[in-house]
Amino acid sequence: MGRLDGKVAIVTGAGRGIGKEIALTLANEGAAVTVVDIDEDSGSRVVEEIVSAGGRAIFVKTDVTKYDEVKDMVSRTLEEFGGVDILVNNAAVWNIKLFKDTVPSDWMREININVVGVLNCIHNVLPHMIEKKGGRIVNIASDAGRIGEPWLATYSGTKGYVISLSKALAKELGRYNITVNCVSPGVTKTPGAQKFIESVGEEKLVKAYPLRRLAEPKDIANAVLFFVLDESNYITGQVLSVSGGYVVG
Numbered sequence: 001m002g003r004l005d006g007k008v009a010i011v012t013g014a015g016r017g018i019g020k021e022i023a024l025t026l027a028n029e030g031a032a033v034t035v036v037d038i039d040e041d042s043g044s045r046v047v048e049e050i051v052s053a054g055g056r057a058i059f060v061k062t063d064v065t066k067y068d069e070v071k072d073m074v075s076r077t078l079e080e081f082g083g084v085d086i087l088v089n090n091a092a093v094w095n096i097k098l099f100k101d102t103v104p105s106d107w108m109r110e111i112n113i114n115v116v117g118v119l120n121c122i123h124n125v126l127p128h129m130i131e132k133k134g135g136r137i138v139n140i141a142s143d144a145g146r147i148g149e150p151w152l153a154t155y156s157g158t159k160g161y162v163i164s165l166s167k168a169l170a171k172e173l174g175r176y177n178i179t180v181n182c183v184s185p186g187v188t189k190t191p192g193a194q195k196f197i198e199s200v201g202e203e204k205l206v207k208a209y210p211l212r213r214l215a216e217p218k219d220i221a222n223a224v225l226f227f228v229l230d231e232s233n234y235i236t237g238q239v240l241s242v243s244g245g246y247v248v249g
């Protein structure tokens with residue numbers, strides 16, 4: 001028996017990295033998972049992995065910045081699995097540049113995917129969660145959005161937005177038994193972060209982390225699992241850093 005038997009989850013950016021691990025973790029607990037990604041090959045491979053392990057999953061190629069594509073993706077989920085209980089907003093991008101060296105297209109890409117993508121997904125699942133009087137929304141933020149990181153100013157801003165949005169929505173949606181929480185990673189060993197980790201050097205980076213290692217995607221997925229289990233039914237509007245003590249309090 002899985003702890004999420006009978007539940008349906010949508011995970012964005014689930015083709016690789018943290019999103020992939022979240023999809024695998026929720027499926028392993030019995031949830032049916034809609035794997036959402038802009039990249040068809042990687043997303044389909046994640047579905048194959050879930051299905052070959054005995055789980056239930058579909059891939060729906062979606063660009064989260066496109067409202068109508070997101071709407072269709074939610075409709076596919078409802079057709080296939082009959083509902084949606086969990087939304088994990090994970091898809092995001094970042095540019096590592098000093099703000100003075102950025103150009104508007106750099107910020108617009110981050111704002112579109114990291115902010116508008118999250119709004120599109122939440123807005124489209126809400127009618128169904130409200131009707132069912134229940135839902136779990138977990139937004140993947142970043143410690144950059146909590147404390148601000150140089151070289152990541154515009155990305156930090158998008159993640160700060162996600163954190164404030166989550167707190168406000170937690171207050172709006174509590175009456176429908178919908179919780180909204182954030183998991184806030186520090187540097188995590190994913191394909192998206194690989195170049196950055198190599199350029200700074202892992203040994204140098206870990207010195208900023210009291211637990212003296214970088215996160216694995218599984219560390220982040222475990223925190224997401226916590227927020228969607230029945231045991232956390234009374235927790236909403238919270239931001240949980242999973243970063244080995246990098247940000248405390």
Ligand SMILES: NC(=O)c1ccc[n+]([C@@H]2O[C@H](COP(=O)([O-])OP(=O)(O)OC[C@H]3O[C@@H](n4cnc5c(N)ncnc54)[C@H](O)[C@@H]3O)[C@@H](O)[C@H]2O)c1
Pocket residue numbers: 012013014015016017018019036037038039042062063064065089090091092093113117140141142143184185186187188189190191192193
């Ligand atoms: N890796 C880190 O160090 C780190 C640190 C803090 C926060 N985070 C956050 O964790 C989350 C996952 O990061 P990651 O490192 O696994 O990223 P990643 O780059 O390895 O994977 C991101 C996935 O999102 C997909 N994606 C990108 N744009 C999309 C779009 N428009 N529509 C749908 N899918 C899209 C990509 O195809 C990819 O599969 C992000 O929200 C990120 O901001 C990561």
